[in-house]
Amino acid sequence: MLAMILKRLLVAIPSLIGVVIITFLLTRALPGDPAAYFAGPAATQEAIAQVRAKLGLDQPLPTQFMRYAADLARGDLGTSLTTGQPVATEIRNRLPASAELTLLGLIISVLIAVPLGILAATRPGSLVDHACRVLTTAGVSLPVFFTGLILVYVFYYLLGFAPAPLGRLDVFFSAPEAITGFYLLDSLIARDLETFRAALAQLLLPALTLAIFSLAPIARMTRASMLAVLASDFVRTARANGLTPFTVVVTYAFRNAMLPVVTTLGMVFSFLLGANVLVEKVFAWPGIGSYAVEALIASDFAPVQGFVLTMAALYVALNLVIDILYGLIDPRVRIEA
Amino acid sequence: MSEVPLLDVRDLTVEFHTRRGTVRAVEHIDLTLAKGETLAIVGESGSGKSVTSYAVMRILDRAGRIAEGSVRFTGLNVHDATEEAMRDLRGREMSMIFQNPRAALNPIRKVGRQIADILVRHVQAASNDAAEKAVEALEQVRIARPRERYHAYPFELSGGMCQRVVIALALACRPQLLIADEPTTGLDVTTQKAVMDLVVELTRERGMSTILITHDLGLAAAYCDRVVVMEKGHVVETADSKAIFKAPAHGYTKKLMRATPRPGVTLRDLLPEDSPSTSPRLRGEVVARSAAGEEAPPRIATVEKAPHPDPLPASGEREKDGVGGEAEPLLVVEKLVKEYPRQGAPAGLKKLFAKRPSPEPDVFRAVDGISFSVDRGESVGLVGESGCGKSTTSMMVMRLLDKTDGMIRFAGGDIGEIPAKNFARLPARSRIQMVFQDPTDSLNPRFTAARAIADPILRLGEAGGRDAVRARCEDLARQVGLPIELLDRFPHQLSGGQKARVGIARAIALKPDLIILDEPTAALDVSVQAVVLNLLQDLKDTLRMSYLFVSHDLNVVRLLCNRVIVMRTGRIVEQGETSRVLKAPEADYTRDLLAAIPHPPL
Numbered sequence: 001m002l003a004m005i006l007k008r009l010l011v012a013i014p015s016l017i018g019v020v021i022i023t024f025l026l027t028r029a030l031p032g033d034p035a036a037y038f039a040g041p042a043a044t045q046e047a048i049a050q051v052r053a054k055l056g057l058d059q060p061l062p063t064q065f066m067r068y069a070a071d072l073a074r075g076d077l078g079t080s081l082t083t084g085q086p087v088a089t090e091i092r093n094r095l096p097a098s099a100e101l102t103l104l105g106l107i108i109s110v111l112i113a114v115p116l117g118i119l120a121a122t123r124p125g126s127l128v129d130h131a132c133r134v135l136t137t138a139g140v141s142l143p144v145f146f147t148g149l150i151l152v153y154v155f156y157y158l159l160g161f162a163p164a165p166l167g168r169l170d171v172f173f174s175a176p177e178a179i180t181g182f183y184l185l186d187s188l189i190a191r192d193l194e195t196f197r198a199a200l201a202q203l204l205l206p207a208l209t210l211a212i213f214s215l216a217p218i219a220r221m222t223r224a225s226m227l228a229v230l231a232s233d234f235v236r237t238a239r240a241n242g243l244t245p246f247t248v249v250v251t252y253a254f255r256n257a258m259l260p261v262v263t264t265l266g267m268v269f270s271f272l273l274g275a276n277v278l279v280e281k282v283f284a285w286p287g288i289g290s291y292a293v294e295a296l297i298a299s300d301f302a303p304v305q306g307f308v309l310t311m312a313a314l315y316v317a318l319n320l321v322i323d324i325l326y327g328l329i330d331p332r333v334r335i336e337a
Numbered sequence: 338m339s340e341v342p343l344l345d346v347r348d349l350t351v352e353f354h355t356r357r358g359t360v361r362a363v364e365h366i367d368l369t370l371a372k373g374e375t376l377a378i379v380g381e382s383g384s385g386k387s388v389t390s391y392a393v394m395r396i397l398d399r400a401g402r403i404a405e406g407s408v409r410f411t412g413l414n415v416h417d418a419t420e421e422a423m424r425d426l427r428g429r430e431m432s433m434i435f436q437n438p439r440a441a442l443n444p445i446r447k448v449g450r451q452i453a454d455i456l457v458r459h460v461q462a463a464s465n466d467a468a469e470k471a472v473e474a475l476e477q478v479r480i481a482r483p484r485e486r487y488h489a490y491p492f493e494l495s496g497g498m499c500q501r502v503v504i505a506l507a508l509a510c511r512p513q514l515l516i517a518d519e520p521t522t523g524l525d526v527t528t529q530k531a532v533m534d535l536v537v538e539l540t541r542e543r544g545m546s547t548i549l550i551t552h553d554l555g556l557a558a559a560y561c562d563r564v565v566v567m568e569k570g571h572v573v574e575t576a577d578s579k580a581i582f583k584a585p586a587h588g589y590t591k592k593l594m595r596a597t598p599r600p601g602v603t604l605r606d607l608l609p610e611d612s613p614s615t616s617p618r619l620r621g622e623v624v625a626r627s628a629a630g631e632e633a634p635p636r637i638a639t640v641e642k643a644p645h646p647d648p649l650p651a652s653g654e655r656e657k658d659g660v661g662g663e664a665e666p667l668l669v670v671e672k673l674v675k676e677y678p679r680q681g682a683p684a685g686l687k688k689l690f691a692k693r694p695s696p697e698p699d700v701f702r703a704v705d706g707i708s709f710s711v712d713r714g715e716s717v718g719l720v721g722e723s724g725c726g727k728s729t730t731s732m733m734v735m736r737l738l739d740k741t742d743g744m745i746r747f748a749g750g751d752i753g754e755i756p757a758k759n760f761a762r763l764p765a766r767s768r769i770q771m772v773f774q775d776p777t778d779s780l781n782p783r784f785t786a787a788r789a790i791a792d793p794i795l796r797l798g799e800a801g802g803r804d805a806v807r808a809r810c811e812d813l814a815r816q817v818g819l820p821i822e823l824l825d826r827f828p829h830q831l832s833g834g835q836k837a838r839v840g841i842a843r844a845i846a847l848k849p850d851l852i853i854l855d856e857p858t859a860a861l862d863v864s865v866q867a868v869v870l871n872l873l874q875d876l877k878d879t880l881r882m883s884y885l886f887v888s889h890d891l892n893v894v895r896l897l898c899n900r901v902i903v904m905r906t907g908r909i910v911e912q913g914e915t916s917r918v919l920k921a922p923e924a925d926y927t928r929d930l931l932a933a934i935p936h937p938p939l
Contacts, residue, residue: 231398233440239396240435241455241506242428251454252443330445331490 004327005320012316019312020072023305024065032299038081055081068305077309078302080295087306090291095310096181097168098280098287102272104184104203105210106265113215114261117222121230122249132219140216148209148282155205163201165283173198206283210276214268221264225257232256258329266322274311341412343514343546344370344393348406351385351392355400362388364570365406370514375540375547377557377578379593380567381862382833386550389567390516393548394433395423410514429459432507434536436519438499442491448502449475449487452509459510474505478535496723497528501535508539515540518550525722525889526933533560533935552862554597558582559935566590596867598892600919604874607867607896665749666710667850667883668734673743673753675704675729675907703729705907706743711851716877716884718898718915720891720930726907731853731887735771736760748850767797767847774856776836780828786835787824790814790842798847813842816879818872834865838872845876854886858893870897891930895919903927 035052036043043051052058056067071078077087113136120132139147155162163170168183173195176186183199229235230253238248277289288307295303326333346368353360363385370376378386391397393408395415408415410431415423435441443451452474453467462470468487475483478501491499500520507515517536521529537560540547551557557564558578566574566581566589574587585591596607678700704726711717719727732738734745736757745753752765760766770793773779780789787810794806811821819838828836837857844852854873858866874897877884888894894901895915902912903924911924922928 233435233437234443236396237433237435237441237503237506238443238454240394240427240433241458242424242426243454243458244424247454247458252446256443256445332444332492 005324008320008323009316012320016309016312016316019309020069020305021065023308024068025061027301027304028061028064030296030299034081034299034301037299072309077306080303081300082295082298082303087302090303091288091306091310092181094286094288094291097285098273098276098289100182100184101203101206101279101285101287102210102269102276104207105272106214106269108207108211109214109218109268110265112211113218114222116215117219117261118226118249118254120219120223121226124227129223132223136216136219139212139214142212143278144209144213144276145278145282147212148206148279151205151209152282162205163198165202165205167284167286168199168202169195170198170202202283206279206285209279209282210272214272217264217268218261222257222261225260226253229253229257255329259326262322262325262329266318270311270315270318273314274307342369343372343374343411344368344548345409346389346393346406347409349389349392349403349408350405351388351397351401352404353401361404362401362570363392366567366570366572368565368572370546370548372513372546373541373544374563375537375549375561377549377551377561377564378567379551379554379557379564381552381593381864383569384567385570386567387518390433390518390548390550393516394427394431396427425459428455428507428512429461429510430512431514431516432510432512434500434503434507434515434517434520436522438496438503438520439491439494441503442499442506444491447488447490448494449489452502452506455506455509461510471509474509475502477508477539478502478505480505496524497532500524500528500532504532504536504539508543511543512545514546514548516548516550519552520549521556522552526891526930527722529556530933530935536560553935554582554593554863555599556935566593592864596863598863598866598870598890598896600892600895602896604867604871604896608871665746666712667715667748668711668885669744669746670710670730670734671708671744671746672706673704673708673730673733673745674702674706674741675726675733675738676700676702676741702907704733707904707907707909709902709909709912711883711885713850713883714877714881715900716886716898718894718901719885719887719904720889720894720901721904721910722889722930724906725904727887727904728855730904731771731855731885734851734885735769735853736766764797767793768850769853770844770847770849770851771853771855772837772840772844772857775860776833776840776857777828777860779840780836782828785825785827786814786819786831786839789828789839790824790846793843793846809846810842813846814838816845816876817842832865833861834869837861837865837869841869841872841876845880845882848880849882851883851885854884854888856888856890859888859890866893873897891919891934903930 033048033052035048035055035057038055039048039051049058056064059067068078075088077091079086080090083090116128116132116135120126120129123129152162152165156165169175176183176190176192176195176199179186179189184196184203187193187196187199230249235248235253238252243252274289274292276287277293279285280287280290288310292304292307294300295307323333346366349363349366349368350361351363353362366385366389368376368378368389378389380386388397388401391401392403393410393415395403395408395418397403403416410426413422413426418426442448449468449471452471453462456462456470456474457464457467472483472487475486480486480498480501486494486498486502491502494502504520515536520536521532524532533556536547539545547561549557549561554564558581561578564574564576564578564581565572566587568589574581574585574590576586581590582594585594592609595609598607707726707730709717719730721727729738733740733753736745736752736755739757740753743753744751747765747769750765752760755763755765784792787807790810790813791806794809810824814821814824817838819835819842823831823835828839831839840857857873858869861869870893873884876882884897886894886898898915900913901915901918903910903918903926905926910926911918911922918927919931922931
């Protein structure tokens, strides 16, 4: 197992190097001149040239790249021009916010979608099946900012159940001591139930928004995969041997149907992590997606490169986790690895 | 038979709801089975034999239902029983063994656990001693080292071993009725014999009743007291197995028996008596057969016929590749070797870090230095059990797989040296063609029959316009007896026999010299197999092709091949004239293979 993990990490190195090169080139190819942007609208040509020299943008591309690579090797992702903060620090602060939100959203989604998919597969054409189809289609067709705004309108404005959608924690609370960066976990570690409740209250609506959006792929994949497995020979054997429907569906069929579901989960997770900018905007969430988009608009190279690199590394790690899960679920995969 | 029979099926009709309305898979059938009796249900695909057994167990799928009649099991009406009551019966009182044992087991659950699940479900064991009892169940089906095998997954076991596990599952709770649905289809003959002997011994020892569902009349008669013959959802004959072989009463039974390959008959004998047999036909003439489909080819050569001595070219293009003269056989294989890296052997990076060399060699020899030849116009059978290397050999000769060592000479040229991936573009490709085992899987489901047949012509032949290709397709269809109007159908709209014909037409489209037949009739019913075998023989004579016929069925090889090569674990055990090898085998292994074929009581 350990050997497999090491091997996978070794294999990932070339793709990470590729990501570094491509993001570097892409950011350079983007329209917009960061020197002009930061010198301000009233700056003279000389002032812009000065800023450009200061940023090192007057150097030829290979030199710029060498400097970037050297910084990267030291763990320095550069400094954001807009905020003046080191990119590494910013990402370290913002990534857990996004990850916490996405994970909770995904957990809620799985808790609803997987049972729904199983029910729909065991009773194809029934009311449950149609309900599943309608719900997932609706969830995926509504844009996330719309679902988010509806939830805010109903639960904050009309009913007053939820706190104001203003970031990770109400202003009256102070953030728990950062250990994992996840407020829910950190507040539990600090045994601060008040903060836990407050953080959860802030988290619920955006997480629910994400969950509604991601119901569709998970539920549909569960249903399709379960349908295929339920029609297979070994399920017939299990039935012919009088095993209870619960054992047949859960122990025999579902575990076999899980592989494609796990793959889908991984894809949905990595997609949501980087792409939930709209949700972050609606809920004023200090996440990594909105950070990257703001930097991109400002032609701020360092945060964009740092963001892409982080996402690539996360993606590699995620795929590794999925492969390990595969091995745990299916012994045949274990042998091949 | 005065007491209540164990199973009493009266007037049973099973319906399936399909998109095209209700289909009756089984109509008004009656069956009885006494305690301790073994009954065979014999029929071809679509006869409703499996549906009958599913109705008995009440495990028909959602679309199927018992429309009429009753199924009584020890006096209990299966139709009216609650689902809970049926669940208690299944596995404990009646159980089932399935075809394709590997698929019948949960692929990601240890086989011992699967047995334990059933024991616990039927309160034959508590959760603390279930594992111990599961090991006992494995022991009873004679699995070596049962304690180790408890932890095995199905993919780690051979097909025969998997079937033993499925038997252990079915017999774990000592049921009164065992239904075996094609339990040995797809298994080797020796494994088939071992599995059937085991089933018979265990069920007899426990006084169980058995229903054996099979398409193989020989197997049915060899292992059962009584035989029920089914055709298209009806029971056409019920008789003692001894009687049915001596004096089959129904026409369908006779047809089935006739079509079963067996010693002492010729290919012609397999066809129904009333098929046209005397229409004169000149050599090389296109076989124009009636469009009725599965009708017999009119001309048949017998097995005893010697291989064609004259390698006359059937078409002009044949000779231009420089045939090495009549002395050299069409195909010469010498010391052919194929090695695969052994599973689990360290590879690549890991090998560098390995502390010491592994005790086993890193490679596994699937084919271990075999030599043989195929003459022009000759058909050679390649026989052996699964894993013996016969398919690997045929793939290398077909140039779909690269050899490790040795030589393959075809028509004077060394084709073994050409990498498989380049071979597809060479003109020689058109001279070696193949007919695949599964007629369904080997056709592109999005291609019509005509498109499938035209495929090699478009890729390798001189196409010469749409109409020319179409005309050639129709020619070929006539030659293989495929009705022209079926050419525009898709594979799922054709029957198994028709799909086999499409596969054969595609293989002969480029007038090849050598055709590799990889178990071309294994997936077909016997009556269709009889026709297809005759067609193959006929085509060989007309087109002067050579066949390399890969098969595990010695009786089929006996009918079609001049010479036979028996392989085992990558080596040739014995080769020679078919009649000699099968009548007086020299190798013990050949004798074992022959002995394992089920012998009906005659």
